[in-house]
Amino acid sequence: MTEEARTRRKRGSLSRVEIVEAALRLMDGEGESALTFSRLGAELKSSPTAVYRHFASRDELLEALADHLDGISLEGYEPTDEWRADLEDLAWRAWRTAEAHPAAAALTLLTVANSINGLRAVEWTLRAMAVAGLHGREAVVQYQVYAQTVLGAASAYGARLAAGATREVADGWIQVYAPTDPSQYPHAEAAKAELALVNYREVFAKQLEMYLDALATVAAAV
Incomplete structure (x- = not known):
């Protein structure tokens, strides 16, 4: 018997949870390029065919991965009667998930997975909107604005981290402007030192603050 045959797992012993966890690992x-059914089979000491028995396509696997990341983000979350604190908490949970799992977050945070953890996130966000005094279409529109703001920013940050930059470089804006004639870009030239110091976490905090301030204004007018 070959070593491969001795180590290969028994037929039917593979689960969806194991596959998703292996995909995340x-x-x-190694980043997005490692997410292939052949690599998953090798990681799980199984065959790619066994993976296909649980997930018919890569897109289906990504939906399950999106649900898994939502579960990680929401672990231990408890809603309160402070809508702003709840929305801040949920937002930073998504951000920390992107920091911990950047490649997966870049691919899946904006995925509509129609899953139980995704539904939990929708429920708790709409609950916060209701506590703020928003209902019906207004609440749904604000939910979408909030979700796009938070998940879009976290997904983009994950993509930047996954691109291969070091943590120190990725935390900063680090965009170098060196035109041949700086006088043609006076505002960028004047701001270049500050542009190099701003980091994405700071920008996200400001985005979140501005959105929640605007939401408070909307809620006060209801």
């Missing part, structure tokens, strides 16, 4: 270690 591979992406954490």
Whole structure:
């Protein structure tokens, strides 16, 4: 008997949860390119066919991965009667998930997975809107604005981290402007030192603050 045959797992012993966890490990270690059914089979000491029995396509696997990341983000979350604190908490949970699992977050945070954890996130966001005094269409529109703001920013940050920059570089804006004739870009030239110091976490905090201030104004007018 070959070594491969001795180590290969029994037929039917693979689960969806194991596959998703293995997919996350591979992406954490090697990025998006590692997410193939052949790599998953090797990681799980199984065959790609066994993976296909649980997920018919890569897109289906990504939906399950999106649900898994939502579960990570929401672990231990308890809603309160302070809508602003709840929305801040949910937002930073998504951000921390992107920091911890950047490649997976870049691919899946904006995925509409129609899953139980995704539904929990929708429910708790709409609950916060209701506590703020918003209902019906107004609440749904604000939910979408909030979700796009938070998940879009976290997903973009995950993509930047996954692109291969070091943590120190990725935290900063680090965009170098060196035109041949700086006088043609006076505002960028004047701001270039500050542009290099701003980091994405700071920008996200400001985005969140501005959105929640605007939401408070909307809620006060209801």
